[in-house]
Amino acid sequence: MGLRERKKQATRRALQEAAARLTLERGLEHVTVEEIAAEADVSTRTFFNYFATKEEAVVGDVPTAPDEETRRTFVEGGPSGVFVDDLITVLTDTLLSSDDLAAHRAAMRARKRLMEHEPQLVPGMLSRFHNLELELGRAIAERTDAPDGDERPHLVAATAMAVMRHTLKCLNFREGEGAADVRAVLRDAFRHIGRAYAPSDD
Structure with a gap:
């Protein structure tokens, strides 16, 4: 696996972990895509490159x-x-x-x-x-x-x-x-x- 693919996997994993962590802390209704992206230290646009919804990110892979x-x-x-x-x-x-x-x-x-x-x-x-x-x-x-x-x-x-x-x-x-x-x-x-x-x- 090349460096680019490893970076993509790391970003996807970071978003999933952030989504799960915030949802467990606050409840799904009180978590936004913007907050998940910020927690993973990426832009909202980057979030949507990986997931269509916050629910999809929370469920994971x-x-x-x-x-x-x-x-x-x-x-x-x-x-x-x-x-x-x-x-x-x-x-x-x-x-x-x-x-x-x-x-x-x-x-x-x-x-x-x-x-x-x-x-x-x-x-x-x-x-x-x-x-x-x-x-x-x-x-x-x-x-x-x-x-x-x-x-x-x-x-x-x-x-x-x-x-x-x-x-x-x-x-x-x-x-x-x-x-x-x-x-x-x-x-x-x-x-x-x-x-x-x-x-x-x-």
């Missing part, structure tokens, strides 16, 4: 669709060639932008508090999960060369999203945890689902 490189690698059968492991990689990329789980722990806790105190934000968060599920279903369909009208890729995507939501609830984000720990939780969850729905020997 989790979960997000995988970037084009991650998606292409998955569709082409990678990175490992094992479907579940590759799906876990895609899901991890939607949860974590880096291995800095300390930052993610703080962001997750803040987001949970925001949803509790500002329930009007919940539909926006649910919409992000829905959009990610649709994108994931399309990627799975491409990877498996599913015919038009085949609902199986979308069923797998819906199950994967349920696993991800469960993971978000279960992760403790303790000190010292890393992306490998997140992948382990996801892998265990898929294993449990497989056992629960496996054909009976009877």
Whole structure:
């Protein structure tokens, strides 16, 4: 990733953190776009280069669709060639932008508090999960060369999203945890689902 892109990501993250912080302190109705921009030390015009509304900034970027490189690698059968492991990689990329789980722990806790105190934000968060599920279903369909009208890729995507939501609830984000720990939780969850729905020997 180039310097320009890293700066853009840093600005976007600063705006999200400022929006969350001010909203938790004052309530969404009492926070303006101008105040969020000032808190992040950017102009209002810069704010609108990243977000259309203050609500969008408060909700933030989790979960997000995988970037084009991650998606292409998955569709082409990678990175490992094992479907579940590759799906876990895609899901991890939607949860974590880096291995800095300390930052993610703080962001997750803040987001949970925001949803509790500002329930009007919940539909926006649910919409992000829905959009990610649709994108994931399309990627799975491409990877498996599913015919038009085949609902199986979308069923797998819906199950994967349920696993991800469960993971978000279960992760403790303790000190010292890393992306490998997140992948382990996801892998265990898929294993449990497989056992629960496996054909009976009877």
